[in-house]
Amino acid sequence: MSAGRVWSTRLVVEVLPDAAAIGRRGADLVAADLAAGRLRALGVATGSSPSPVYRELHRRALPGWAGVRLFSLDEYVGLPPGDPRSYAAVVEREVRAPLGVAPEDVHVPDGAAADLDAACRAFEDALTAAGGVDLQVLGIGATGHIGFNEPGSPLDSRTRVVELAERTRRDNARFFDDPSQVPRRALTQGVATIGGARRHLLVASGPGKAEAVRRALEGEVSPGCPASAVRTFTDVTVLLDPAAAALLQRPVRPVRAR
Numbered sequence: 001m002s003a004g005r006v007w008s009t010r011l012v013v014e015v016l017p018d019a020a021a022i023g024r025r026g027a028d029l030v031a032a033d034l035a036a037g038r039l040r041a042l043g044v045a046t047g048s049s050p051s052p053v054y055r056e057l058h059r060r061a062l063p064g065w066a067g068v069r070l071f072s073l074d075e076y077v078g079l080p081p082g083d084p085r086s087y088a089a090v091v092e093r094e095v096r097a098p099l100g101v102a103p104e105d106v107h108v109p110d111g112a113a114a115d116l117d118a119a120c121r122a123f124e125d126a127l128t129a130a131g132g133v134d135l136q137v138l139g140i141g142a143t144g145h146i147g148f149n150e151p152g153s154p155l156d157s158r159t160r161v162v163e164l165a166e167r168t169r170r171d172n173a174r175f176f177d178d179p180s181q182v183p184r185r186a187l188t189q190g191v192a193t194i195g196g197a198r199r200h201l202l203v204a205s206g207p208g209k210a211e212a213v214r215r216a217l218e219g220e221v222s223p224g225c226p227a228s229a230v231r232t233f234t235d236v237t238v239l240l241d242p243a244a245a246a247l248l249q250r251p252v253r254p255v256r257a258r
């Protein structure tokens with residue numbers, strides 16, 4: 001793949017004033033699909049970036065969530081089932097319970113499974129059986145990861161066990177009492193698994209994401225920056241605050257805040 005080429009049928013980058021505005025705009029996109037009956041499966045990222053989107057969706061109290069399936073991007077390996085820091089617990093707290101999705105419609109790779117490879121296969125099977133994800137919400141790591149696909153992840157990768165980058169462990173230490181408690185491994189949807197969704201919504205804010213955003217949108221499309229694969233996805237909306245967009249060279253569409 002040559003540097004800088006855009007393969008996506010549609011890739012829109014919008015810069016909004018702050019994370020709250022990103023939350024409102026992101027919620028608009030999710031809500032439009034929900035209202036149109038196009039949201040049978042929502043792919044959910046966890047972490048700080050998408051939280052304003054989920055909070056805004058909750059605030060709007062939209063009808064239609066019953067029957068929508070949720071597919072999580074990733075899960076830590078080795079946290080006990082029910083651990084509040086697990087991504088299964090985050091999806092429960094921030095997305096499933098507030099929005100009113102049925103518990104049986106939530107799919108998170110099982111990081112506590114005795115056979116992790118089998119857990120990855122079971123997750124892929126559930127995704128296939130559901131007919132894939134209609135809209136995938138993504139954050140981006142400072143390493144350039146999407147899901148937990150750290151640099152070096154093949155662009156054709158599927159759901160699998162991965163080692164977390166030390167930078168990612170440091171960044172996520174804020175959710176743990178002690179940095180040493182951050183798991184070293186995770187299960188993550190692969191880059192190609194993520195790319196199988198019909199539409200993607202990537203959200204990022206803050207100066208710590210600026211370099212990763214620049215590499216993802218303007219650097220080489222390569223495993224060195226797994227998030228660069230979004231430029232090969234079909235229909236992508238990227239919502240950034242000014243700090244996360246600060247290193248982009250190409251002009252992006254300014255968006256008036258609501």
Ligand code: F6R
Nearest residue numbers: 045046047048049139140141147
């Ligand atoms: C989490 C995930 C990760 C995060 C990324 C950014 O499910 O898939 O890729 O989106 O690490 O995390 P925050 O938003 O906390 O900076």
